[in-house]
Amino acid sequence: MGFKRLLFFFLQFVLVVFSKEAIAQAILADSVLKLIIKNAPYKSSQLKGYSFKASVTERGKFDHILGVGKNRIAKTEGILENKWFGQKNTNNVQVISLNQTQQEVEKLELYSKKSGKPTPFFWPDFYQDLVGPSCVSPFNYFADYYYNLNYQRDTLIQGQKCFTYNFSPKFTTDRLFKGSFIISETGFLVNMQSIVSSDAIDYQLNLTYQFSLNKWLPLKANFKVIGGVLGNNGVFELEENVISEITASKNVELLQIPSKIQEKLNIAERVFDEVFVSQMLGTLHDSMIQKWKQRPETGVETIDSIRYSPNYTILYQENLNDEKEGNIEFDALKTSKFQPYQLIFSKSFFWGERQKDFYPYEIYYKSPLFDSNYNTAEGFVSAAGLVFRRRWSRYSMFEMEYMARHSFPLDRTTGYGKVRFKTDKSDVVLTGGDYVQQYNSEISISPEMNSLATLLLKNNQMKIYRKQFGSLFFNHKFSSKFFVKTWIEYAKRIQMNNITDYFWINYLNRDFTSNNPTNAEYAVEGFADHKAFTTTFHIGFRPNLTYTYVNDERKPELGSSPLFLFKYRAGWKGVGESVADFHHLELSYIHNVEFSPWIKSGIQINTGTFLGHSPDYFIDYKHFNGNYNLLMTGESLASHRLVGYYQNITTGTNQRLNVSHYTYSTGGPYLEALSITQFSNLWLKPFLGTKKAYVKELLIANFVYLQNRNLIYNEIGYGLDGVFKILRLEGIANFTNGKFNYIGFRININTRIRVGNVID
Incomplete structure (x- = not known):
């Protein structure tokens, strides 16, 4: 009995001692964690002034490609489902700071790829509040608000005492990490294993540090990115390894912005449809690396100086990781012998001696399959074209194009010819011909959507006229901050009338509207054929862009600055028998603002007026973008949701959305404001049956004031962005002078597919 009592007290003593020790360790670990969070910027600044050799290996594959595009993508770009392609490069790296490096590339190995460029070594900075695509770091100053931080052991x-933590989000939303980290007793991050989602893209990260030079420096990083666009799903993996001893760099000074700077400004390489996957992969790759190495809070310019070793070599390997799928290669510039079936789709044909990323000669065939439509002024029409390009570099070319358009009911073929000279900064285009033009010169109504609306709903929105014209366009981008655009056109403008009332569904027993629009401000239907000499001049300015630099190349973050646009459009009466007489001034402000990782807003404000008097022709009025289609294809911030393009004076209770009773084409002063704000969680999402983090909620508010009619039009709407990952659903109520009109519903492609750049 005495022995048992003695054993009991001994065990109690041991338990108390170990409990006190565990409590003491937890208290110490928490104090270290709080110290890291408090002094995170200081810790970040210590990770500089060292050199090493590193290998950077990346690979990617598509595990699902939409069936209709599988064969075409394989033939045009060499991409198969579940076929890995990638590369590996070896760099000598000097880290000046986490966003400034000097790197010398020794070797590049390409796996199942025809071409590539080395990927610079980079390292995410989790000591800052936000990291990657606006994700909240576990060491954010308010980490206790966002995360459950649980000490483990x-x-x-490497002989250093460390503490392990598990962490998880306190909220069900994206851009919050989940995983574990290890911190050292001296207050450095030792390991980070985490997952996070942002805009329906999943990221998995594993960062491992090593104790060297009396601090914890990079050793190994693994990134895995899983996501998709429009049903094409893929995986991208990147691994970085420090493969040499880390040595201290002496007399390290911050890199300065290069004195001679280059920018790639006119970067439209080819028609988007022709190299869809290549462009998408390149954009996602560059965007991912740029986002994860950003350190905006430091105030230090992001600069990578990359040069090639005198012994630089490129090796080509057939497969990655000993795969046996065959020797098909990922190549955005694949060539093949001509086959008649290639004329079904648009297709580029290359020849000449291939350079690194272009062929000197190209003929691009525009198939009528994707440019056939129906409208009430021409009936069924089909268009096809040929483009010849002579390139001197990837972004410099001479181009000749001819486009033909045939109206079957009219048995009339029209067309235009175009000559273009383009460099990486300038674009000059001379065009002439006989073609159709929409009344809204910005051509916001999709001919394909108009075809469906006309045939299925008897809703012929698109209004067109014919013009026999010659025009000169000049666009010069002095930098990503400042550009000018100029159009000069001389045209004979010819009225077109409806020639057919053909439809597929007699929806609501509607009548088609006239092809010559009117409204309360312009009541004359149609116009006499006339000649017009018109000019347009745009100046664009982004005052406070931020940049990253790779050698002497500057890469802008276009969303970091508002865009100011000044527009002057004029018709010059008496020039070459021109009867157009107007002078239109407009000033625009466009900006995307990120209030937090979960609240983003875009705003566009346009104000303008006509000097002297209104234009004599409705064509020259100020037209506001809009859409009456249930399905929308335009930019979410560029158009009113429920506004039609022109207001026809008609009556009938069954007209509904067939015509716009509240459209605002004007020849006088106006003020327009468009806004869309995106929330990760607002209030209605759970009640609408979804809790998915990638589904966002939208608030929409649009406004127009027209002085000539003393009219105020408002739209207020709510939407879900990211439904099925690709759709945006909206419900919008509109008001005229404070009076409620009706509620409409719209379906569009989600805004994140076009995220990032503010258009020119």
Whole structure:
């Protein structure tokens, strides 16, 4: 009995001692964590002034490609489902700071790829509040608000005492990490294993540090990115390894912005449809790396100086990781012998001696399959074209194009010819011909959507006229901050009338509207054929862009600055028998603002007026973008949701959305404001049956004031962005002078597919 009592007290003593020790370790770990969070910027600044050799390996594959595009993508770009392609490069790296490096590339190995460029070594900075695509770091100053931080145990790594934590979000939303990290007793991050989602893209990260030079420096990083666009799903993996001893760099000074700077400004390489996957992969790759190495809070310019070793070599390997799928290669510039079936789709044909990323000669065939439509002024029409390009570099070319358009009911073929000279900064285009033009010169109504609306709903929105014209366009981008655009056109403008009332569904027993629009401000239907000499001049300015630099190339973050646009459009009466007489001034402000990782807003404000008097022709009025289609294809911030393009004076209770009773084409002063704000969680999402983090909620508010009619039009709407990952659903109520009109519903492609750049 005495022995048992003695054993009991001994065990109690041991338990108390170990409990006190565990409590003491937890208290110490928490104090270290709080110290890291408090002094995170200081810790970040210590990770500089060292050199090493590193290997950077990346690979990617598509595990699902939409069936209709599989064969075409394989033939045009060499991409198969579940076929890995990638590369590996070896760099000598000097880290000046986490966003400034000097790197010398020794070797590049390409796996199942025809071409590529080395990927610079980079390292995410989790000591800053936000990291990657606006994700909240576990070491954010308000980490306790965002995360459950749970101490697990202490451990010994490289002879250094460390503490392990698990962490998880306190909220069900994206851009919050989940995983574990290890911190050292001296207050450095030792390991980070985490997952996070942002805009329906999943990221998995594993960062491992090593104790060197009396601090914890990079050793190994693994990134895995899983996501998709429009049903094409893929995986991208990147691994970085420090493969040499880390040595201290002496007399390290911050890199300065290069004195001679280059920018790639006119970067439209080819028609988007022709190299869809290549462009998408390149954009996602560059965007991912740029986002994860950003350190905006430091105030230090992001600069990578990359040069090639005198012994630089490129090796080509057939497969990655000993795969046996065959020797098909990922190549955005694949060539093949001509086959008649290639004329079904648009297709580029290349020849000449291939350079690194272009062929000197190209003929691009525009198939009528994707440019056939129906409208009430021409009936069924089909268009096809040929483009010849002579390139001197990837972004410099001479181009000749001829486009033909045939109206079957009219048995009339029209067309235009175009000559273009383009460099990486300038674009000059001379065009002449006989073609159709929409009344809204910005051509916001999709001919394909108009075809469906006309045939299925008897809703012929698109209004067109014919013009026999010659025009000169000049666009010069002095930098990503400042550009000018100029149009000069001389045209004979010819009225077109409806020639057919053909439809597929007699929806609501509607009548088609006239092809010559009117409204309360312009009541004359149609116009006499006339000649017009018109000019347009745009100046664009982004005052406070931020940049990253790779050698002497500057890469802008276009969303970091508002865009100011000044527009002057004029018709010059008496020039070459021109009867157009107007002078239109407009000033625009466009900006995307990120209030937090979960609240983003875009705003566009346009104000303008006509000097002297209104234009004599409705064509020259100020037209506001809009859409009456249930399905929308335009930019979410560029158009009113429920506004039609022109207001026809008609009556009938069954007209509904067939015509716009509240459209605002004007020849006088106006003020327009468009806004869309995106929230990760607002209030209605759970009640609408979805809790998915990638589904966002939208608030829409649009406004127009027209002085000539003393009219105020408003739209207020709510939407879900990211439904099925690709759709945006909206419900919008509109008001005229404070009076409620009706509620409409719209379906569009989600805004994140076009995220990032503010258009020119």
